[in-house]
Structures are given as C-alpha cells and as structure tokens.
Amino acid sequence: MRATLNIAWKDLRQRVRDRSAIILGVVAPLVLAFIFDLIFGNTIEGQFSATLGVVDLDGGVVAEQMVTGIQGAGEELGMEIVTGLEESAARQRVEDGDLDAYYLLPEGLTEAAQGGSPAQIEVVGNVDAPTDTAIATAIGEAFAARIETTQLSVALVASGGDVGQDQLGQIAAEAAQQPPTITIEQASAETRQLDQATYLAAGMASFFLFFTVSFGVTGLLQEKEEGTMARLLAAPISRFSIVGGKALTSFVFGLASLVVLGVATTLLLGANWGDPLGAFLLMVALSLAAVGIMSLVAGFAKTVEQAGALQGIVAVVLGLLGGSFFQFARRGILADLSLLTPNAWFIRGLGDNVAEGAAAVLPAIGAILLFALVTGSIGAFTLYRKVTL
C-alpha cells in the first residue's frame, strides 16, 4: 500500500512538472468548450423564437378576428407578432430574415367568408425558416377551420329545412361561439437535456479525460523502456503495488481534471452540472471507467508510442460515438449505439442529475461502473503480466 502511494506520488509530481497533463486535462477542454459555446451560442438547436407579421388589406370583422386570433396564439405559444404592416415592408423584412413569415389577409376576406364564397389567406415565409413557416401556416389553418366550422354548422342547420334567411345571421353568430370538440391540453415535461454550455463543458471534459488518464497507465511501459522497471522489481515491493500505483496516478489525475473543469465551467461559462454530489459521483465513476479502458488498451501495446497511438484512436472514437462533440443522432440505431460508451452515459446521467438530483443518477453510474469493472479487471491482468524485465 505504501509503495503504491509512493509510486503514485512520484508520478503525479513528475506529470505536474512537465505541464502536459495540465494542458490536456484542464486548459484544452476549457478553451475548446469556451470557443464552441461562443460559436454555437446564437443558434441553440431545436429552439425557435419565431417572429410573425400580419398584413391586413381587408380591415373587416373577419380579418380583425383573425388578427386577434393570431395574437392570442402568439402569446400562448411564445412567438412575437407584429401587426399593422404594409405589404412591401413585410415582404422586405421576411427577405432580410427579420421576420420569419407574414400573413397576407387579402381585400374582401370578410365579404367572402360571410357571403359563402371561397376565400384565401396567404402565408409568406423566409426560405430558410421552414419550420416557422409551417407553424405560421398551421395557425392560419386553425383559424380558417374555425370559419369553416361556422359555415358548416349553418349549412347543416339550414339543410334541416324551415330556417328563414333572416335567421341565418343569428345561427352563424351562435355557431361561431360553439366550443371545439377536440381541444389540446398542455402538459409540461421536465428537462433532462443539458443546456448548451453544460453539454459542451461535459463533452469536452469527458473527451480529454481519456487522454489525461492515459499518461498514468502508459507510465508502466515507460518504466520498462527507460530501464527503471528493473530497479522497481529489485525493490521489496509487490508487482501488484506497481500496477496499483500507476492506476492510482491515472485516477487521481482524471478525477482532479474533471472536478477542476466542473468548477471552472460553472464559474466561467455558467454551466449547470446539477446536484454537486450527483455530479461528483458521476465524475468518480467516469474516471474509473477511463482508467479501466486505457489500461486495457495499454495492455495490448508493446511500446509507449504504440500505446499512445492506440489510446488516441480509442479516445477519439469513444468521444465521437458518445456525443462528446455533438449529438449526431437524437434517436434510432446510432443513438442506441452511443450508449455503448461511458461518455454517453455521463452526459445522460448529468441530465438526470440536473432534473432530479443525485438519486436519479444511479442507473447511469451503474452503467459506467460496469465499463470500469469489465475493462479494468482485464486491463489490470494484462498490465500485471507486463511488470517484468
């Protein structure tokens, strides 16, 4: 035990002195998370803040109802509605991307709708805002459906016979008040999705973690190459303490870098890692898994150089597949495949942690520890066999 600690202490001091561990473990992930956050800052994926315009060339009562209806929908759905626009101005603003779409309520709309002749509402959308345009169209269609409901109600009542022309207006007014049969109730779900800054911070931290921990376990191969292994073997310490010392170095470095990054990104980027206890437990689990995986890879290598190269490939593939840079699939096979990496479980666990606190991260921790256990035990065995002259 004492020997293990001594070996780890010496390695840690050596690594801190040559600064490479600090660059990889802290500086690089922090700088990259900052740059990515800056770049992606204005285009949060999946969130829109549509701004719609209304051009009313009709001015009649139906158009007025429609403008009120659009404003109501805008308020309910969190969109900005600009009314009272000239057509040319609205078109210009849509072309400039200033508005996402505008409604054109044509002259004669009220007359047509009330007189039972076909009417038309136009939605003009920006070519690069297809979703916003589709939503604007949907709101228009919902309003059109209300007019159609009234028309159909009147037609049905009238077809029943003995209804005088003078009564139709009264029936139409009543029909317009009829509540819709199909209504939509809103339910709010929790968010288990990390906000952008946290996602980038957690992604970069977990990606570089694998490089940070690789130094420690590769140190075993380095001792062999530099001839210092012979001296360690000559000393009255067990072979197990040597492997343990290297693994401990890796773990301490990995965990320290994650904790520093957690604090630094919270302060500098406004990242939200959720419940500190849950976040810390996830960091411990991920560090263990990273040590396990990197030990396993080092166990396959003959030289330090080879180990570094293999570890690089494994770390990059895990990071990419696990969504450390970007999420390339929200669902489906690729999304399921990403759960074969501890990186993806780390992000998922953090999402649960932010939503519900430490108790909710246990499944994710279990999954990550499983990676640690399987790779770590094979890795320890292969590394143990490398502790020879």
Next chain:
Amino acid sequence: MKALALAGVNLRRFIRERSNLFFVFVFPLAIVLVIGLAFGGGGFAPALGVFAEDVGELGDQLVSALAEEVEVVRYDSQGVMVDAVERGQVDAGVVVPAGYDADLRSGQPVELLFTSRPDGGQPQLQALVAAAASDQNTVVTSASFAAAQTGSSFDQLVGQAQSLASSLPGVEVTTTTTGEALFPATLGQFDLGASSQLLLFMFLTGLTGSAAIIQTRRFGVSTRMLSTPTPMSQVVAGEAMGRFAIVFVQGAYIVVATLLLFQVNWGDPIGALAVVVAFALVGAGAGLLMGAVLSNDQQAGGVGVMLGLGLAALGGCMLPLELFSPTLQTVAHFTPHAWGLDAFAELVRNNGTIVDILPELGVLLGFAVVLLSLATWRLRVTLTR
C-alpha cells in the same frame, strides 16, 4: 538535394506509424460520412412523439394527418414518450386518448395531451397538432351544434357534415417562400461538410506533425545532421517539405476519396488544387512553428488538438460561417480556415475558377509565408539546443 532526402525520411517515418494512417486516411472520411448523414440535406427537422393506442379509425386518421405536417415517432407507452421528450429525442409529444374514435362519434369532447419541455421544447409545435386535428374538429363540432339546434341525430349529422364539408366555400391557406436561401438547393448532402472537414484535418495533421520535429530535436538528430556538411537552410527546408508533403497528401486524398465515394462537388479542379496546396503550406508552417517553439512532444499533442479544433471552430469548420454573427465573422477571418472555406464556397456554389479565388489564395499564402518565416527563424535557434 539533401532537403528532399530529409523530406522523404519525414514522410516515411510518418507512414510507418500505423495510427497516423488511421487519423489521416480513415478518420476524416468517416467524419464526412457521419456529418453528411446527420446534418446534410434538410437541416433541422422537428419530430413529434405520438402515443396512440385503441384510438380507432379517427385516431389513426389524426396520426396520419400529423405525419403529413411533421416527422412522427410512435411510442408504446406514455411514459416512454415523455422520457423521450425529456431527453430531447423528440421535440414534443402528443397523447391521443384511448377511445378517441368512439368519443368523437358520440359527440363527447376529447382532449389531446400535448407534452413539451419548458426550455425551448418547441411549444409552437402545438399549432401543427391543432391544424392536423382541424378537419375532424370542423365536422364533429358543427354536427354537435346542429344536433342541439335541430334535434336531429348526431350520427346522421356527422355523415351529412362529411359530405357537405367538401362542397363548402372554405378558407384556403396558401404558403409561399421568399428571400435568398443561405445554401443553394443544389448543394449536395456531403458538400458543406466535406470542405470544412478537409481544412480541419489538414490543419490538425500539420500541427500534430510538430511532435516529430520536437523528437528530432530532443533525440539530438538535428544536432548530428548539422555536424555533417549540411547547411542549416537545407535541414530546415527538409523538415518544412516533409511536413508539407504529409499535409498535402492528406488533403489531396480527402478531395479525391470524397469525390469518388460521396460525389462531393469540389468545383473547378485547378482552383481546388490551388486551395489544397496553399492550405497545406499554411498547415505545414503552423506545425513547423509549434515544433520550433514547444519543447515537449506530449505538450505538443495537447496544444495541437486544442489549436486544431479551436481554430477550426472559430474559422467556420463546425458551424457554417453564414450562421455567424457579423462580429464573429470578422474574428473568423483571422483564421486561415475561413479564407479556405470562402474559396471553396466561391468554387462550388458560384462555379468560380482560380481567377475568382485569387484574393483568398493570396491571404492563405500570406499566412503560409508568415508562419514559415517565423518557424525558420525560431528553428535556427532551437534546432541546435
């Protein structure tokens, strides 16, 4: 030419390391493929989760109507659907209640449960759901109104309403689009990603080459080279040409391979070749400078990845420059990547030729000259240390 021999040695040393082959030849193509599949063509499309069981014919009709408006993902239970919404696998979810068909046919009001996240979970998608349900709503609502007014049977009125609905004057909503698209429709699925990844990887490979230069210095190889009757200029030129050869070979390989595998459009071949050559010089210069300044090859690995990915992101290789704010676009043009991307945009989207990209080429060569001169100046000092 001893410099050529030195360059050859550098190239051989690089190729002998098999992991280099992975990062230079396999990995970039995989990324182009993944990014093209994930983001190419269509951009962001919202998806709606749907849980609808025992909803009958009208319920199935509603789900089909939804599928015309938005991508629909069906779930087997409400819990799984809500979980998918919470984890962002879909943007929102709708529960169509059991017995939807029977309730509507008997004139009972029904509620669709629309579930979204509070933070940008797109409550606006609710409007799409309302629009999809509007045809059914019109028929059922007017039938129940008429039933109350006339005392006729609801069932009979529904049938009547369905046949009348098609002959109503109605209000039609038409949609047109205006404005100039940021990305022309002719842009292939892999086109945008390919030029970004080309520049990202060429620069990254250039920077990681610095480790080899640091090793040459640390192991005393350069000192021994200089003890032979080889002038300093030849040694420096050899290292520079070696780095250039590696970066250029990778660039040319990515262009040809993506052209053959994914039919990526690179525009005018002479223009594309010129950009690749100029950018390879920039990458080689940056790598050489880093190799001259840093003294530890593991540090160089970390700094290389940081600068390689960071500058690429700033330069528009991760998010297209067109989506940058004006300030950030100015900042982006302090990186060579942005100029390279501008050149490819001109070649590919405007069918430009080498003449049209002369300004961009000039700037890239300027970057190369500055980086290579700084590197040469520093290497003259550090090679003998």
